Amino acid sequence: MDGLRQRFERFLEQRNLATEALGALEAKTGVDKRYLAAGAATLLSLCLLFGYGASLLCNLIGFAYPAYASIKAIESPSKEDDTVWLTYWVVYGLFGLAEFFSDLLLSWFPFYYAGKCAFLLFCMVPGPWNGAHMLYHRVIRPLFLKHHEAVDSIMSDLSGRTLDVAAGITRDTKASVTQLWKDR
Numbered sequence: 001m002d003g004l005r006q007r008f009e010r011f012l013e014q015r016n017l018a019t020e021a022l023g024a025l026e027a028k029t030g031v032d033k034r035y036l037a038a039g040a041a042t043l044l045s046l047c048l049l050f051g052y053g054a055s056l057l058c059n060l061i062g063f064a065y066p067a068y069a070s071i072k073a074i075e076s077p078s079k080e081d082d083t084v085w086l087t088y089w090v091v092y093g094l095f096g097l098a099e100f101f102s103d104l105l106l107s108w109f110p111f112y113y114a115g116k117c118a119f120l121l122f123c124m125v126p127g128p129w130n131g132a133h134m135l136y137h138r139v140i141r142p143l144f145l146k147h148h149e150a151v152d153s154i155m156s157d158l159s160g161r162t163l164d165v166a167a168g169i170t171r172d173t174k175a176s177v178t179q180l181w182k183d184r
Helices: 002-013 017-029 033-050 054-075 080-106 112-124 131-183
Strands: none
Touching: 002 017, 002 033, 017 033, 033 054, 033 112, 054 080, 054 112, 080 112, 080 131, 112 131
C-alpha cells in the first residue's frame, strides 16, 4: 500500500495538465490536491461501476491517454516507445473488433465497463506487466505468423477487385455525364 501511495505522491509532484488543474482547484477551494485527486478517482470509479456514461468514460480512458502518449512517442527520437504504443493500438483495434460483435451481450453483465476499463488500463500499463505486449507476443503474433500469407493473398485479391470496381464506376459515371452534356 505504501508503494501505491508513493507513486500517487510522485504523480502529484509532476507538472502536467492534471496536476496543474488540481493545483488551481486547491488554490481556489483550500482543499489539499491529494484529497481532490482521490475524490476525482473515486467519482470516476463510481461512474464506471454505476453511472450512465460508463461506456463513454471507459472509451475516453482507453483512447485519450494512449493517443496523447502515441503523439509524444512519434515526436521522440526513440523507436522503443513507438513500438509500445503501436502494440497497444493493435490490441485495442482487435479488442474493439471483438467487442463490436459481443457488446450487446456483454454490456448487460454487471460491472462490464469497469472490467473493460481495467483491461484497457492493463494494456497500457508501463513496464514488464504491459498487457498489450503480453497479449501481442502470446496470442496475436503467433496467429499472425501462422496466417499472414493467406491474409495477404486475400487482401491482394480484394484490392485488385476494388480497383476494378472503382475503375468501372468511374468509366460509367464519365460516360453518363458526357451523355448528359450532349443531350443539353
